[in-house]
Amino acid sequence: MFSAPGPLRSLYTAGLQGAERGMLEAKREVVPRTIGPEELTRVLDVTRKLAARFDLATMLTEVVRAAEAVIQAEGGSLWLYEKERNEVVMRVATGMEPLRMPADRGIVGECVRTRAIINVPDCYADPRFNQAIDKRSGFRTRCMLTLPLVGHDDTLVGVLQILNKRRGVFDAHDEQLAAALAAQCAVALQRVQMIEALVAGERLKQEIAVAREIQMGTLPSTMPTLPGYEVFGAVHPADETGGDTFDFTALPGDRLFVMMGDATGHGIGPALSVTQMQAMLRLAVRLDAGLDAAYRHVNNQLAHDLPPERFVTGFIGVLDARAHVLEFHAPGQGPILHFRAAAGAVDRGMPTTFPLGAFPIDQPKPSRKLQLAPGDVVALISDGIFEWPGPDGGEFGVERVEALLREHYRLPAAQLAALIHERARAFGAAQADDVTLVILHRLAADADADVAEAELPREFAALDAAVALVREFWQRHRLADADRFAVDFAIEELFTNMVKYGGGGTTRIRLRLTREPGAVAVLLVDPDSARFDPTAARPVDLAAPLEKRTPGRLGLPLIHKLVDDFAFDYAGRESRISFRKRTGST
Amino acid sequence: MLEIEQRADGTLALAGRLDAAQAPKMQAALDALTGAARLDCARLEYVSSAGLGVLLKTQKRLGATGGVTLVNVNAHILDVFRYSGFDQIFRIEAAGA
Numbered sequence: 001m002f003s004a005p006g007p008l009r010s011l012y013t014a015g016l017q018g019a020e021r022g023m024l025e026a027k028r029e030v031v032p033r034t035i036g037p038e039e040l041t042r043v044l045d046v047t048r049k050l051a052a053r054f055d056l057a058t059m060l061t062e063v064v065r066a067a068e069a070v071i072q073a074e075g076g077s078l079w080l081y082e083k084e085r086n087e088v089v090m091r092v093a094t095g096m097e098p099l100r101m102p103a104d105r106g107i108v109g110e111c112v113r114t115r116a117i118i119n120v121p122d123c124y125a126d127p128r129f130n131q132a133i134d135k136r137s138g139f140r141t142r143c144m145l146t147l148p149l150v151g152h153d154d155t156l157v158g159v160l161q162i163l164n165k166r167r168g169v170f171d172a173h174d175e176q177l178a179a180a181l182a183a184q185c186a187v188a189l190q191r192v193q194m195i196e197a198l199v200a201g202e203r204l205k206q207e208i209a210v211a212r213e214i215q216m217g218t219l220p221s222t223m224p225t226l227p228g229y230e231v232f233g234a235v236h237p238a239d240e241t242g243g244d245t246f247d248f249t250a251l252p253g254d255r256l257f258v259m260m261g262d263a264t265g266h267g268i269g270p271a272l273s274v275t276q277m278q279a280m281l282r283l284a285v286r287l288d289a290g291l292d293a294a295y296r297h298v299n300n301q302l303a304h305d306l307p308p309e310r311f312v313t314g315f316i317g318v319l320d321a322r323a324h325v326l327e328f329h330a331p332g333q334g335p336i337l338h339f340r341a342a343a344g345a346v347d348r349g350m351p352t353t354f355p356l357g358a359f360p361i362d363q364p365k366p367s368r369k370l371q372l373a374p375g376d377v378v379a380l381i382s383d384g385i386f387e388w389p390g391p392d393g394g395e396f397g398v399e400r401v402e403a404l405l406r407e408h409y410r411l412p413a414a415q416l417a418a419l420i421h422e423r424a425r426a427f428g429a430a431q432a433d434d435v436t437l438v439i440l441h442r443l444a445a446d447a448d449a450d451v452a453e454a455e456l457p458r459e460f461a462a463l464d465a466a467v468a469l470v471r472e473f474w475q476r477h478r479l480a481d482a483d484r485f486a487v488d489f490a491i492e493e494l495f496t497n498m499v500k501y502g503g504g505g506t507t508r509i510r511l512r513l514t515r516e517p518g519a520v521a522v523l524l525v526d527p528d529s530a531r532f533d534p535t536a537a538r539p540v541d542l543a544a545p546l547e548k549r550t551p552g553r554l555g556l557p558l559i560h561k562l563v564d565d566f567a568f569d570y571a572g573r574e575s576r577i578s579f580r581k582r583t584g585s586t
Numbered sequence: 587m588l589e590i591e592q593r594a595d596g597t598l599a600l601a602g603r604l605d606a607a608q609a610p611k612m613q614a615a616l617d618a619l620t621g622a623a624r625l626d627c628a629r630l631e632y633v634s635s636a637g638l639g640v641l642l643k644t645q646k647r648l649g650a651t652g653g654v655t656l657v658n659v660n661a662h663i664l665d666v667f668r669y670s671g672f673d674q675i676f677r678i679e680a681a682g683a
Contacts, residue, residue: 351670
């Protein structure tokens with residue numbers, strides 16, 4: 001005789017939890033009988049097997065086999081319950097194809113409804129029994145034990161049917177044993193289903209990530225150089241993949257092919273649309289197809305390929321750096337912002353025609369030409385910026401972008417693009433759409449008047465951005481590296497003081513470099529600080545012996561030595577610290 | 587939300603937002619039309635690119651038989667149409683026109 005030890009007792013009890021209620025409802029007499037050693041071995045074996053990492057198909061087979069083995073039955077079948085459709089699906093029955101039926105039919109239906117064990121000793125005498133399944137399988141069901149598989153959260157996972165006891169019919173002891181097994185099977189099945197759902201989600205995520213990598217990989221990794229111009233482009237997708245793209249291709253004769261595209265919606269479909277458009281245009285340009293022909297062919301191909309509700313707004317242009325002419329088609333892309341430096345004003349250009357892929361065309365509308373004067377900026381910006389949602393239901397809008405262009409057009413193109421994106425981000429909470437910014441900047445003839453600017457958060461880590469700004473500025477103006485060290489040093493010292501002793505909070509510290517004849521002027525502005533005049537700091541005796549020197553006091557006096565015109569101005573909590581560095585050209 | 591009301595003369599009167607969430611509903615209403623579509627946008631507040639896609643699909647289907655006409659279009663939606671070149675595809679009558 002065997003008396004069940006702890007683990008088995010809990011297995012046995014757990015098994016009863018799901019089925020107990022059913023048995024009581026069916027008003028069956030529970031006949032307690034101890035589980036024999038052979039049965040125990042079989043149950044333990046099954047439990048061990050079910051703990052393995054099966055896929056769903058294997059798990060279904062294992063469950064049915066386990067039931068056959070433990071209960072000593074000839075066959076078995078398992079119906080998975082699909083709540084959304086209120087159907088049961090049989091994916092496993094020895095030698096049978098999957099089968100689907102409404103979850104309210106026959107014995108299985110009754111089990112779904114009552115969640116009770118149903119013991120049918122003579123199937124062909126029971127009107128609920130569906131003989132059609134036997135006819136399909138060729139198996140003759142004599143007697144049948146039907147059990148609900150109830151998961152750990154009390155949801156119905158499926159229905160297990162055990163067919164034809166090897167000797168006689170199923171009795172109350174079989175019911176107990178089967179109920180114990182059913183509970184184990186239900187939890188194991190549920191676990192596998194959850195894992196498979198997770199894996200499927202993960203696989204989709206990975207595929208999207210790969211699609212994004214491919215799409216982002218088609219973007220130019222370095223910005224082209226064009227004499228007298230600075231060009232920059234960037235895409236910031238809203239989702240894992242975006243429907244935006246841009247491209248630059250250098251053409252002979254100091255010309256640059258410029259393209260941007262924004263496909264309806266975002267996700268993999270639009271990403272493929274714009275990637276296809278970009279690939280076609282690259283090819284057309286490399287084959288020297290000419291602007292009109294490239295535009296027409298790509299439009300017509302997209303009109304043929306895209307589903308009827310899809311389209312791509314785009315800009316297809318050639319910038320001639322010798323003639324200073326930007327010639328383009330802007331199918332559906334607008335507004336095209338042209339900052340005219342001489343007037344200090346922004347022209348708002350409309351699309352030249354309807355979006356790419358909307359309809360095939362025989363003859364394109366004429367291209368448009370913009371004459372670019374020194375200092376002019378053309379900004380091609382996707383609607384993700386203009387329609388960036390604000391907190392009160394408003395949008396970032398065109399006017400704000402135009403104001404930024406008027407105020408900051410002198411900034412390096414990359415910084416100007418970053419500034420526009422950052423201001424949009426600060427305007428509204430979350431990015432709703434893909435954002436693409438392409439900046440074409442004709443450098444001012446008087447490059448000495450150039451300015452670089454950054455707004456730095458109050459943290460030491462922002463020093464990297466300051467150093468990068470200075471380095472870029474130095475390279476652009478071909479200044480001597482030896483002079484840069486002093487500027488880096490002074491900025492670091494002053495900025496660090498502002499972070500340490502400034503007002504804190506979220507206001508940013510502004511750094512501005514201005515190229516002057518024979519010098520670089522540096523301005524640091526802390527909009528929220530107590531008054532502290534770094535230029536008035538007491539001089540330190542640099543000749544003092546080492547033991548009398550304190551670290552951290554050396555910075556400010558050194559600035560006096562390294563740079564010129566060190567000056568301080570304070571008004572209404574705003575500190576303005578400026579200095580110049582005389583420079584020699586390389 | 588988007589409300590679509592069909593008037594006795596066949597005009598669809600739209601109210602609310604025609605965005606990605608509402609595009610299928612708009613598509614279903616437009617698919618039921620034959621010949622030409624006339625949309626009264628007096629109470630339409632917003633159109634997204636998904637909304638434009640629905641209109642484009644309908645224009646392709648009905649272009650030969652009269653196409654899509656939008657009337658009483660507010661200034662904001664008119665901007666969307668102009669900035670995307672869609673004013674060159676549809677007949678548009680601005681609000682108060």
